[in-house]
Amino acid sequence: MGVRLIIMGPPGVGKGTQGEFLAERFGVPRLSTGDMIRAALQAGTPLGERVRVYYEAGELVPDEVVLGLIAEAFDGSEASGGFVLDGFPRTVPQADGLGELLADRSIELDAVLSLEAPEEELVDRISGRRVCGACGLVTHVRAVGANAPCPECGAALAQRSDDRAETVRNRLAVYRAQTEPLLAYYARSETGLTAVDGTGTLEAVRDRLFETLHMAEVAG
Numbered sequence: 001m002g003v004r005l006i007i008m009g010p011p012g013v014g015k016g017t018q019g020e021f022l023a024e025r026f027g028v029p030r031l032s033t034g035d036m037i038r039a040a041l042q043a044g045t046p047l048g049e050r051v052r053v054y055y056e057a058g059e060l061v062p063d064e065v066v067l068g069l070i071a072e073a074f075d076g077s078e079a080s081g082g083f084v085l086d087g088f089p090r091t092v093p094q095a096d097g098l099g100e101l102l103a104d105r106s107i108e109l110d111a112v113l114s115l116e117a118p119e120e121e122l123v124d125r126i127s128g129r130r131v132c133g134a135c136g137l138v139t140h141v142r143a144v145g146a147n148a149p150c151p152e153c154g155a156a157l158a159q160r161s162d163d164r165a166e167t168v169r170n171r172l173a174v175y176r177a178q179t180e181p182l183l184a185y186y187a188r189s190e191t192g193l194t195a196v197d198g199t200g201t202l203e204a205v206r207d208r209l210f211e212t213l214h215m216a217e218v219a220g
C-alpha cells in the first residue's frame, strides 16, 4: 500500500532530497511540479504546449495548467499507488484547487509534512554553498574552508548569486509570507499538518520523517 503525501519546506531545508527518500521508502513516485513542467515541455503534449507559451514569455505557469499536469499524473498508472507531492501547493488558492482535484478522485492524503529549521541554519546552509566553475562540484565552506580552491580539480570555487545571504533572507521571507497561511490551512484540514524538525544531517532528518510516518500508521 502506497502513501499519499505532500512535503513542504523552506529553501535549504532539504525538501527535495527528503522527498526522494520518502518516495523510495514507500515505493511511490515523487511528483515534483518543477520536473513535471520540464517534462511536459519536452513531451510536447497539448498541456506541454500551453506550458511553453508561458515559459517562453518568461511568465509563471498558471495554477490551472499545473493542476492539469498533476491531474494527468494522478490519472496515469505511475501515481495510482500513491505519491510524494513536492513543490505544490505554495498558496492557499493552489491548495483549494488541489483539494478539489483530490476530492473528485476520492483520493485522501495520508499526511501533509512541513520540514522546519531555524532561519539562521538555512541561511548558513545555503550561503555557505560553493560551486566549482570548472568541474561542477558543489560543496560547502564547512567542508573545504573559506576561500579554498576546488578539492577535486584545484579551480576556484564561487558562490551562486542566488545563494548570497541577503538573497537567501529575501527568499525565506517570501516563503514565509506565502506559506504561513498554507500551513494554517492544512493544520485546520482533516489531514492536519505534521511538522518535522529539519535540522541535523540528511540521515537524521530522514529517520525522523520515517518515524513520524510510522507512528501515524501511514506505512500500511
Ligand SMILES: [Zn+2]
Residues within 6 Å of the ligand: 132, 133, 134, 135, 136, 137, 150, 151, 152, 153, 154, 155
Ligand atoms: Zn572543480
